[in-house]
Amino acid sequence: MSKEKVVLAYSGGLDTSVCVKWLQEEMNLDVIAVLGNVGQEHDGLEKIKEKALSLGVVACEVVDMRQEFVDQYVSCAIAANAMYENKYPLLSALSRPLISAHLVQAAHKYGATCIAHGCTGKGNDQVRFETSIMTLDPSLKVIAPVREWDLGMRPDEIAYAKKHGVPVPVTTEAPYSIDDNLWGRAIEAGVLEDPWNEPPADIWTMTVDPAEAPDTPTYVEVGFEKGIPCSLDGEKMGMVELIEKMNKIAGENGYGRIDMIENRYVGLKSRECYEVPAGLALIAAHKALEDLCLERDVLHAKLSLEQAWADQVYNGRWFSPYKQAIDAFMASTQDMVSGTIKLKFYKGSCVVAGRKSACALYDQNLATYDNDDAFDQKAAKGFIDIQALSLKTWAIKKSQVAQQQETSSVKLDVVSGTCPACDQAVNY
Incomplete structure (x- = not known):
């Protein structure tokens, strides 16, 4: 048998x-x-x-x-700017x-x-x-x-x-429990279980000590097409290669370390250390490009759903209908997220140093404070009056009610006050 x-x-x-x-x-x-x-x-x-x-x-x-990992999983995480507990x-x-x-x-x-x-x-x-x-x-x-x-x-x-x-x-x-993949490394246990202990130097393998990183900044231009990173410094490449190269560049500059107290789904807190050089850098770049290209209400709605997406994935609910519904929304926002972000790495830091896109909703002619700007400042008065109308109406009514209450209180005091003549008559 x-x-x-x-x-x-x-x-x-x-x-x-x-x-x-x-x-x-x-x-x-x-x-x-x-x-x-x-x-x-x-x-x-x-x-x-x-x-x-x-x-x-x-x-x-x-x-x-690996290819399936970046195409169907990492790309979704980038679209959602996925950061559990930020x-x-x-x-x-x-x-x-x-x-x-x-x-x-x-x-x-x-x-x-x-x-x-x-x-x-x-x-x-x-x-x-x-x-x-x-x-x-x-x-x-x-x-x-x-x-x-x-x-x-x-x-x-x-x-x-x-x-x-x-x-x-x-x-x-x-000494440690380690899990890793193309996106980064997770390190826990050993001396890390005491949250007072500083992480030993030997736990880090993808990133150099920021103090020992190069003394001059490193600039990298990351190109995106519909939310997907597709080039470094103008050179087109697949995501697997791009992530590997970004891990190297960011890691050599001491960027990508995380030391946090994390709330596990099973109900306990744990001390976790991570190295995610490419992940942190690419998400930062993607967020900067979205700020440039997404319409305000879409961007604000997306921000409110990003933590929900991260929670669903962290909690093992990748295939849930809720997470898939959020995916559909995230995907619909990425059509205009194309352009280039310039990152500056320096001794453990990564900042956005520049941004450009043919899809940018930022209009310098509208935003400039020069005399020849295209913004009609006279239109501001009408906009302010209309958008504040409900608050103005509320404030007027609040003042009227307060005055009525004050008048009623004065009348009540007069009616209930003591009359000396009456007192004298009664006492007499």
Whole structure:
């Protein structure tokens, strides 16, 4: 009798390597490993595949998801200027629904009834994977071995790995938990768990210490077409290459570090450090171009929806109808967002140094304070009177009511006052 199949989101690390054996030994399942390349650091995806096969998986698929990641996920994040809690540009949260979609595809391909992941019960990723999978195919069962097994803390997990021949070169002294993709790096745990501790220098790998960055500014011109970054300094390139180059330029200038206390969806606060050089720079550039090109009411409405979009994605609701509805609005705003933004990087900072666009709604002839401006200042009086009419009406009525109340109060005092003559008559 054939075994049931499970598709595992595999990374090659300790947790997912032990997951393979746990699913085989404890649940008697055939394991199909899916390894997604979303631009993360690695020692070789083929080596990781060989490791999975050595653990006895029946198949291991290595999927290059980078182009899909930027075309369908990062581009949407840029359009939404996505910053969870106005700080974090959603690097991990963006990759999880993409990986989930490929896990579901693999389950359909191999006839698997289950999907497994290596997330803990304290993090956001478990929510993101399981919510995405549940939305894409509600019939699939999700198994979370790390959440379900009785292995206690990491030393017990390492002991289990050694017992079952899992070749994991790790020690109990591994200082940090790191997740990364093309969009950036997330670092947590270790000494970072004490929010009073300054992040050690060794956690940063994409960015130089701002104090050691070049002593002269670096200028970069970012070109956009309908909201999509498409060129650097006039050179056209695809988004994967553009993000890689921007990561290098911004990182060399010490820009892109985040150290924050973050509100996780599961209800606890965590201390997180991020490196997102390209993400922060491109979102800053995109926002500046929108300021130049979007009509005021559209821009204001968009600002009110950007945090909602970030919340939906952070909370694992990428495929929700609400998030998709916001996507439709965001997409409709981008037709006019074409032009060039000049960024200035200097010792850990990034500022917008210039902006230009054929779609700009900024009109220098209207905005100038020179004598030959095109703005009809005489029209301002009528505009002010009309827009303030409701407030003027309210103010007049408020004054009238106050006067009436004051008059009524005076009359009441006269009626209820003491009459000395009457007092004398009564007392007499």
